[in-house]
Each structure stands twice: as C-alpha cells, then as structure tokens.
Amino acid sequence: MIKIYAPASIGNVGVGFDILGAALIPISGDLLGDFVTVKLSKKFNLINKGLFSNKLPQNIEKNIVWKCWVKFCNVIKKNIPVSILLEKNMPIGSGLGSSACSVVATLVAMNELCNKPLNSKELLFLMGEIEGEISGSIHYDNVAPSYLGGLQLILEDSETISQTIPNFKNWFWIIAWPGIKVPTSKAREILPKKYKKEICIKNSRYLAGFIHASYSQQPYLAARLMQDFIAEPYRIKLLPDFLKAKENIKKIGAISCGISGSGPTIFSISDNIHTAQKISSWLTKNYLQNETGFVHICFLDSKGARKIG
Template identity: 60%
Template sequence: MIKIYAPASIGNVGVGFDILGVAIKPIDGTLLGDCISIQSSNSFQLNYHGDFSKQLPKDIKKNVTWQAWNWFNEKTKKKKQISITLEKNMPIGSGLGSSASSIVASVLALNKFYKTKLTKKELIHIMGILEGNISGSIHYDNVAPCYLGGLQIITDDIHHITQKLPIFDNWLWVIAWPGINLSTSIARNILPSKYDKEICIKNNRNLSTFIHALYTQQQELAIRVMIDSIAEPYRIPLIPNFLKIKNEITKLGASTCNISGSGPTLFSICLNVSIANKVKKWLETNYIKNKTGFVHICTVDKLGARKLRI
C-alpha cells in the first residue's frame, strides 16, 4: 500500500497575490492536510473518510482524486483497477489549500503506483492543471508549497515554475478557520479586472521589499510590508468584522493579520508562544462560528508532501 500526506498551505501570504505560498504544520502534531492511500484491487474504488469527507462532490467525476486517476490512465494508456482512499482532513473552501492538498497527495501516490517516474516539473504542471479545473485558471501558489514544502515563489519560468525562499524560523503562524466555507471562484470574481497604476506600484514595492527582507534577515521590515493591496481591500465584505478582528489581535501583540488564500481562514504571525496563545484563545472565542471551526498555532512545514508509514 502507498500512503501520501500533503499539508495545508497559505496562498498569497499577504503581499504575494497568486505568487507566494507557504506550507504549514500545527505545533501540536495534528496532521492538517489530506492523505491518499492506494492499493491494488479487482475493481476501481474511491473511498472517502475524514472529518470533511461529507463536503466532497456527489458526482465522482468532479472529485480531483478521480480526475488525477483519470489523467494517469490517459497518460499511460492503462486503466488500472485500484482502490483509492481519500482521507479528507481539510475543509473545502477554507482558504487553506484544501483542493491542493487532495491533488498533491493524489498525483504523488498515483505517480508511485503507476511507476510513471514523472519529473518534478511534470508533477507540478499536472497539479496546476487539476487545481485550475476547480478555480478556473492554472495557478501554483498552493500546490507548490504543499508538494515541496517551505515558502515558495511562483516564477512561472520555463525551467523552474517555482523556487523556495528563505523564511524566519521563529515565526508562529496562527490560523483560524471559522467553520464556514467561501467559494474560491466567488472570492476571485469579486476582484477588479483592472487596477490603478499606483496600486500596482505599491504592491510591487512591498513584494520586492519583502523578498529582500527575507534574504537579508530583516524580520521587522518583512512584517511591515506584508500588506495585501490586490485582494484584501475587495474581500473584506466577505469576512464580517475583519477590520475589527485585525485591530483586536494586533493589540494582543500579533505582528500581522491577513486573509489566507481566498478566505475565510485568517492567519496571523506572532513572534513568541505567549502571544500566539493569546491570539489563539481570542480567535477561538470571537471568530469560530461552530464546532467544526478550528484555530492552530503552526510553523512552516519544510518537508511538504511525504510518504507515511503504514
């Protein structure tokens, strides 16, 4: 049997709309990500379990794991009868790379099972295509960190689609999903089709400064320029009381408060465990809407997707 785990990820990372993404892992050891298990079978089976398996589409052909299996069938010209189990530990429409987690785990597990020996570039490319089937356009800011780990910048270069960036090891990433879903396509469609030149200049300046600060280890500078001028101003109405929440947790000592991906998950960077715990407790009390919501204190997952011991 093959079992692959693919971690949660934060797209955009505030300043890097559709360009930056980071893989994360809770410090308490929780596997915040999806798992795919594959074994030989006499007939094709796709089984679901996990806390969020009921959120998966009823039509099997709309399931990204089925789409990945179908892609490998067409690629190899062999329709293998296998049993696939998707452990859905990630809420759909959460802003934590839920679809990317399923896609990455599925593609890597199928690549091993079919023995196709695809290159890293080929694997990322098919992951991006499958992600695009959901969001409407190919993008890699979740699949790249989910697959490769760490903080990734999407270069879209012909030879290297993505590159790993340095990151501050002491940063604690507090992530809060309120327990409600937000469609990625709705969150993308609310954005303007054209932007004012000054907004573009400001965003480019902040992104460039952020990357410079990472390489020169200027932590405070990196935090100051983690400003989302491309998506956040337009997505605020989709997240009730966002500005109030941002104000309250920064008063507790949080260094940032941004929307994770398309939302509604929020992420906040804290510089020590004491502050992170205060922010976590406040968000649990004031942002979580139901029993399915959660708050985790995380660090960067530097490994990305990996094989688990059975």
C-alpha cells in the same frame, strides 16, 4: 500500497497574490492536511472518509481524486486501475488549500505507485492544471507549498515553476477557520478586472521588499511588508468580521495579519509563543462561528507531501 500526506497551505501570504504560498504544520506535531492511500485493483474504486468527507460530491466523477486519476492516466498514456482511500480532513472552501491537499496527495501517490514516470516539474505542472480546472484559473500558490513544503515563490518560468525562499524559524503562524465556506471562484469574481498603475507599483515594491527581507533575514521588515493591496480590500466584503479581528490581533501583538488564500481563514504571525497563544485564544472566542471551526498555532512545514508508514 502507498499512503501520502499533503499539508494545508496559506495562499498569497498577504503580499504575493497567486505567487506566494506557505505549507503549515501545527506546533503540536499533529498533521493538518489530507491523506490518500492508493493500491492496485481490478477496477477504479474510491472511498471517502475523514472529518469533511460528507461535504464531497456524491457523483464520483465530480470528485477531485477521480479527476486526478483520469488526468494522470492520460498523461502517462496507460490506464491504471486502482482503489483509492481519501481521508478528507481539510474543510472545502476554507482558504487553506483544501483542494490542493487532495490533488497533491493523489498525484504523488499515483506517481509513487507507478514507479515515478513523472518528474517533480511534470507532476507540479499537472497539479497546477487540475487546480486551475477547479478554481477557474491555473495558480500554484497552494499546490507548490503542499507538494514541496516551506515558503514557495511561484515563478512559472519555462524551466522553473516554483522555488523555495527562506522563512523565519522563530515565526509562529496562527490560523483560524471560522467554520464557514467561501468558494474560491466567488472570491476571485469579486476582484476588479483592472488595477490602477499606482496600486501595481506599490504591490510590486512591497513584494520585492518582502523577498529581499526574507533572504537578508530581516523579520520585522518582512512582517511590515506583508500587506495585500490586490485582494484584501475587496474580499473583506465576504469576511464581515475580518477587520475587527485584524485590529484586535494587532493590539495583542501580532506582527502581521491577513486573509489566507481566498478566505474565510485568516492568518496572523507572532515571534513569541506567549503572544501566539493569546492570539489563538482571542480567535477561538471571537472569530469562530460554529463548532467545526478551528484555530492552530503552526510552523511552516518544510517537508511538504510525504509518504506515511
């Protein structure tokens, strides 16, 4: 029996649309993500439990875990009957890589159970392929950090899909999910098909500057450059409270703030725990829309997917 945990993640990280992703772990030490337990069985069986299991499709063949199992068996050209327990702790359509958590945990668990027939590159490629089928286009900015940990730069080079880039150890990442859903497909549809040359150049400049600041360890430069010119101007229509929240968070002392993935979760960054706690309190009182919403102060999770127990 194999049990794997895969952490939640922030896609885009503001400045890196589809090419930057960050894995998260609450500073409390609690795990924020999905668990998948796999064991050999006489036939395929799937059990769903966890905080958000009631939001999963009733039809087993529409469940991401089933799709992962089918794809994995097809790739290794062998049918492996298993019993799978999915602990769905991440809200669907939250902008925290919920589908990526399930995809990563399932494929890592299957690979471990079968004595690792796929290497990490092959596994990551398969994760991206399945994630693409769910959201409508292949993108690795959630699966890569959830699998590999840390802050990931998606290269999609013929030899290298993703690489870890340095992050800032004294940064606190405050995330707030309001308790509502924004489907990734809807958030992608709202984006324009074409962008002006000036916007493309500006975005490239800020992204290159952020990568440079990360490697040269200039935290305030990196924070100033974490601006989203590609998605945020259009996605704020889906998040009516975002601009107000961003303005107030900045007043409290956040050094950066943005939409996590396709939203509605937002993230902010502070280099001071007291400021982070003030931001967390403000978001809890003003950004959450129901009792299922949550706020966490996090570090980046350097471990990524791992075996539990």
